[in-house]
Amino acid sequence: xxxxxxxxxxxxxxxxxxxxxxxxxxxxxxxxxxxxxxxxxxxxxxxxxxxxxxxxxxxxxxxxxxxxxxxxxxxxxxxxxxxxxxxxxxxxxxxxxxxxxxxxxxxxxxxxxxxxxxxxxxxxxxxxxxxxxxxxxxxxxxxxxxxxxxxxxxxxxxxxxxxxxxxxxxxxxxxxxxxxxxxxxxxxxxxxxxxxxxxxxxxxxxxxxxxxxxxxxxxxxxxxxxxxxxxxxxxxxxxxxx
Amino acid sequence: xxxxxxxxxxxxxxxxxxxxxxxxxxxxxxxxxxxxxxxxxxxxxxxxxxxxxxxxxxxxxxxxxxxxxxxxxxxxxxxxxxxxxxxxxxxxxxxxxxxxxxxxxxxxxxxxxxxxxxxxxxxxxxxxxxxxxxxxxxxxxxxxxxxxxxxxxxxxxxxxxxxxxxxxxxxxxxxxxxxxxxxxxxxxxxxxxxxxxxxxxxxxxxxxxxxxxxxxxxxxxxxxxxxxxxxxxxxxxxxxxxxxxxxxxxxxxxxxxxxxxxxxxxxxxxxxxxxxxxxxxxxxxxxxxxxxxxxxxxxxxxxxxxxxxxxxxxxxxxxxxxxxxxxxxxxxxxxxxxxxxx
Ligand SMILES: Nc1ncnc2c1ncn2[C@@H]1O[C@H](COP(=O)(O)OP(=O)(O)OP(=O)(O)O)[C@@H](O)[C@H]1O
Ligand SMILES: [Mg+2]
Numbered sequence: 001x002x003x004x005x006x007x008x009x010x011x012x013x014x015x016x017x018x019x020x021x022x023x024x025x026x027x028x029x030x031x032x033x034x035x036x037x038x039x040x041x042x043x044x045x046x047x048x049x050x051x052x053x054x055x056x057x058x059x060x061x062x063x064x065x066x067x068x069x070x071x072x073x074x075x076x077x078x079x080x081x082x083x084x085x086x087x088x089x090x091x092x093x094x095x096x097x098x099x100x101x102x103x104x105x106x107x108x109x110x111x112x113x114x115x116x117x118x119x120x121x122x123x124x125x126x127x128x129x130x131x132x133x134x135x136x137x138x139x140x141x142x143x144x145x146x147x148x149x150x151x152x153x154x155x156x157x158x159x160x161x162x163x164x165x166x167x168x169x170x171x172x173x174x175x176x177x178x179x180x181x182x183x184x185x186x187x188x189x190x191x192x193x194x195x196x197x198x199x200x201x202x203x204x205x206x207x208x209x210x211x212x213x214x215x216x217x218x219x220x221x222x223x224x225x226x227x228x229x230x231x232x233x234x235x236x237x238x239x240x241x242x
Numbered sequence: 243x244x245x246x247x248x249x250x251x252x253x254x255x256x257x258x259x260x261x262x263x264x265x266x267x268x269x270x271x272x273x274x275x276x277x278x279x280x281x282x283x284x285x286x287x288x289x290x291x292x293x294x295x296x297x298x299x300x301x302x303x304x305x306x307x308x309x310x311x312x313x314x315x316x317x318x319x320x321x322x323x324x325x326x327x328x329x330x331x332x333x334x335x336x337x338x339x340x341x342x343x344x345x346x347x348x349x350x351x352x353x354x355x356x357x358x359x360x361x362x363x364x365x366x367x368x369x370x371x372x373x374x375x376x377x378x379x380x381x382x383x384x385x386x387x388x389x390x391x392x393x394x395x396x397x398x399x400x401x402x403x404x405x406x407x408x409x410x411x412x413x414x415x416x417x418x419x420x421x422x423x424x425x426x427x428x429x430x431x432x433x434x435x436x437x438x439x440x441x442x443x444x445x446x447x448x449x450x451x452x453x454x455x456x457x458x459x460x461x462x463x464x465x466x467x468x469x470x471x472x473x474x475x476x477x478x479x480x481x482x483x484x485x486x487x488x489x490x491x492x493x494x495x496x497x498x499x500x501x502x503x504x505x506x507x508x509x510x511x512x513x514x515x516x517x518x519x520x521x522x523x524x525x526x527x528x529x530x531x532x533x534x535x536x537x538x539x540x541x542x543x544x545x546x547x548x549x550x551x552x553x554x555x556x557x558x559x560x561x562x563x564x565x566x567x568x569x570x571x572x573x574x575x576x577x578x579x580x581x582x583x584x
Binding site for chain 1: 243244246247248250251254255258259418419420422423424425426427428429430582583584
């Protein structure tokens with residue numbers, strides 16, 4: 001029986017009009033692991049992640065969370081989603097943005113205030129909480145988006161390129177936090193271009209042109225291709241495909 | 243709970259964006275002021291009813307550009323006047339001319355009185371009559387064109403600015419990706435729409451109050467009905483503008499494209515709202531007007547402001563406005579399926 005928080009994609013295909021963006025992808029994300037999605041720009045990572053989050057619907061094939069078929073609105077309360085583009089209300093302050101999303105997830109009163117403080121500390125934005133988001137730098141917006149995704153302590157965290165524009169020091173502390181959350185049972189799905197981040201995942205899926213070309217732990221993938229870095233492994237798989 | 247969160251968020255956005263707030267609240271007042279300063283009425287061929295009129299006299303009128311019809315009694319003429327099938331009637335009794343005008347349109351009044359002057363002028367065969375007795379069903383001799391068109395314009399500008407602001411802000415929600423983000427939370431689609439309706443609803447109440455108060459008390463527009471009823475009309479009209487604006491925004495990909503919709507879906511409503519006479523319009527065109535919120539809004543506004551009608555007369559207009567808003571709300575909930583299937 002699949003674990004409650006695992007996510008399964010079963011022969012998932014996604015078409016936009018006549019264009020097929022994802023082709024017959026099957027994979028399982030295990031409970032409380034950090035699952036990385038690696039692939040070139042335009043390969044379909046964002047599209048796949050939206051299907052796994054249950055925000056979008058597959059053209060054919062199915063996505064399950066536990067034994068529930070996605071998309072399902074109720075399931076969205078278990079998911080913390082950080083989109084690739086910062087979807088923030090620029091004309092509001094950071095605090096007001098947090099407050100809005102916290103309320104949507106049913107947080108209120110003391111719990112809400114405490115969680116807002118916690119997540120802002122985590123992304124190191126406490127000092128900017130009263131500032132308008134329109135005055136934020138790109139990295140600050142990224143961090144605020146991450147903070148919002150973490151607000152309601154979701155069982156499943158889906159992060160679409162979360163560390164773009166974030167400095168190396170903060171990036172390390174964010175990864176430490178992700179690891180700590182996964183140890184406490186949170187399932188994390190993360191897309192990235194950055195190879196050293198891919199190395200930190202428990203398991204990796206490599207996508208190219210909408211097809212799954214490899215799946216396994218970073219070490220297993222390196223071993224299988226007889227390479228020493230994820231980057232080389234990726235190129236090997238990509239070459240084999242072409 | 244989630245609706246409340248959305249409502250609060252919209253209020254906060256408004257409070258941070260004072261310019262947009264000002265556009266919605268003050269721009270209608272500005273435009274109304276300008277129009278009250280420059281407005282000129284136009285002329286029109288009046289429809290006049292005649293009661294017990296000697297043929298010699300009515301022949302004098304018939305030569306002019308008026309539409310004449312005869313009535314057997316003042317009572318039947320009065321009911322024709324009330325349902326606006328004639329603009330005025332003339333009664334001739336014991337050498338005394340009595341003129342009664344419908345009165346709500348000053349330019350029509352003027353045209354009627356000009357034509358009827360022909361009756362009282364002395365000619366070679368007739369001597370002059372006594373001064374006719376003139377009375378008005380609605381309005382008065384001191385009514386101006388602005389009093390007549392004003393109610394339509396209040397309705398139009400209330401509609402226009404709410405449409406613009408609601409359309410653009412919902413579009414922004416989409417183009418900045420916050421709609422996707424919003425729909426990645428467990429919020430229900432109808433909660434999104436209702437949140438918007440209630441969030442903006444408050445500002446439309448303020449706008450409705452400001453624009454009616456300003457037009458009546460500051461610009462001195464004629465107002466015979468109840469201010470409260472007028473507020474309800476303005477509010478329902480704004481509500482239809484709000485839901486309609488949201489709906490239209492789903493067909494636009496930029497603010498500029500929203501602007502492109504204005505001449506297509508907003509301006510035509512002005513033509514059907516009674517600013518021009520629609521009685522002469524082709525029937526299929528007139529049918530179009532029944533789909534237009536402003537048609538009902540303007541009709542109700544005029545009935546309240548000029549004719550002093552109460553809610554039982556304009557109730558049907560209000561019902562249609564409410565129904566149109568509900569239709570747009572449902573359409574908006576359905577349209578959101580495009581962005582999240584569940
Ligand atoms: N709504 C859409 N309609 C049509 N095509 C789309 C849509 N969304 C994505 N695509 C197409 O799907 C393909 C994959 O897009 P996707 O955003 O999933 O790529 P990605 O792997 O996330 O790329 P990146 O690393 O640049 O973020 C692209 O070719 C894109 O043009
Ligand atoms: Mg992407």
